[in-house]
Amino acid sequence: MEYRPYGKTDAKVSVLGFGAMRFAHPEDTEDSAATVLHAFEKGVNYFDTAPGYCEDQSEIIIGRAVVEMIKSGRPFYVSTKSGGKTAGDVRRDLETSLRRLGLETIDFYHCWCVMTLEDWRNRLSGGAVREILKARDEGLIRHSVVSTHLPGPEIHHLLEDGYFEGVTLGYSAINFIYREAGIRAAADRGLGVTVMNPLGGGIIPQNEETFSFIKTNPDQSMVEAGLQFLKAQPGISTLIAGFRNRADVDDAVRAVGQDAPYPAGHMESLRRKLRDHFDRLCTVCTYCRDCPEGIEVWKYMEAANYFMIRASDTPFDRLKWHWDKKIDELDRCTQCRLCEEVCTQRLPILERFGQLRTGKPG
Ligand code: SF4
Ligand code: SF4
Structure with missing residues (x-):
């Protein structure tokens, strides 16, 4: 497993991170924690969870795995989040996460999912950002991070005041032309970058015929091609894939283990093809789930x-x-x-x- 520095922090994170939102049987804490520990044994050391994942089970599962990971004596990092708008919301979420995870300090704590610039202004005026920084001063979190779905060119608004040490973004081989400005804005400031949705919400592996142009050699699987594309980009610290079970972990570990150099010119060819043929696809992120009419x-x-x-x-x-x-x-x-x-x-x-x-x- 390759390890990369997370921005200017002293953390060295595995290039493949564990997204704890897709467990096959989240109601089975022991079995799900075994999947987490399987990834840890394979060298994964960055574990990303959130209060609402798997109907609140995800943090409990990670907390169970944390007990065993501590015993191993090897380093690992836990990341979780608050979407709270006010200081009180953030404090409540943080205290709940600390309890569920069984930790005294959370390594990476996110100001979660800033959707629009107005949303960002509300997080500032409501005290959410201030509370995250206060928690860092109190030693309850180590690093303040922001996650966002803002388009690439708008992301610098979140980063320019220096509140955060890293940023988490949705980014993949099929949407990179809309997001790469965000990766650049973060890298220019020396921030850590976590990529979520690295396979475009499953669209990449499920449509091999359509997206085979992202492969750098014909024998690659689509998962390998999608992950190799991201691994080849220097600004990215870790990419988090959602794992259902151990087999998913094994596939992704194998895919990121492929160390072929990225061919010169392939990126430009991808850029041209995406611009010409795949203008903007739904990534099935489900952030549109709150339709007042209940339409999915x-x-x-x-x-x-x-x-x-x-x-x-x-x-x-x-x-x-x-x-x-x-x-x-x-x-x-x-x-x-x-x-x-x-x-x-x-x-x-x-x-x-x-x-x-x-x-x-x-
Ligand atoms: S339509 Fe909904 S699921 Fe698709 S990208 Fe937009 S918010 Fe995500
Ligand atoms: S009512 Fe229509 S426009 Fe409004 S959120 Fe639902 S699907 Fe979207």
Whole structure:
């Protein structure tokens, strides 16, 4: 396993991190903690969790694994988050996380998921950022970090006042042209960079025919190609993949272990292809889940991806057989545009709903 410095901190994190949001059986704490410990044995030392992951089970699972990792005497890092807007919200979340994780200090603590610049201003005026810095002074956290879905060129607004030692961003071989400015802004300031969603929410491995152009050699698997792309970028400290079980861990460890040099010119060729053919895909991040009408927007948008990637089955088949959804549900949409405001990819959701209804790509 390769280890990289996390920005200017003294932490050296494994290039492959553990995303604790996809356990196959989160209700089974022991079995899930065994998956965490399996990754630790394979050299993974960065473990990313959050209060709401796996219906609040994720921090408990990581806490169970922490007991064993401490016994090993080897270094490891735990990352968790608060999406609180006020100082009181953050303090409550932090105290709950410390208790669940069984830690006195959390290594990386996130100001979680800043969606818009207005959201950022609210976190500042509500005291959320101040409380994270206070917790660092008190020794309850070691490093202050921000995670965001702002587009690349806007990310510097979060970083310019020096509140944070690192940033966590969604980034992959198929959206990098929209996000690379954010990676650059962080690297220029000497910040650590954690990449989430490294395989585009599963779109990359599930559409090999469409995305095979990201491979640097024909024998690579799509997981290898997606992870190699990220590993080749110097500004990235760690990339967190969500693991269901030990087999997922083994696949990803094997994939990041491939040490072939990244061919000169391949990045430019990817850039051209993405710009020309794959304008903006839904990454199924589900941040649009709070539709007031209860519409599961991401399911429709994932089906709409099939227009964008020119897959053979129609979006109606996808909606019916994969998601068990009917297009008529969109009749409930009031066009309030709340989903578009929070969309991490800034997608024209209502326009795509229209395309889904007519069965014609835009
Ligand atoms: S625009 Fe429609 S789908 Fe989006 S949040 Fe509003 S009601 Fe829901
Ligand atoms: S529509 Fe946007 S917010 Fe919703 S799942 Fe897709 S990328 Fe995420």
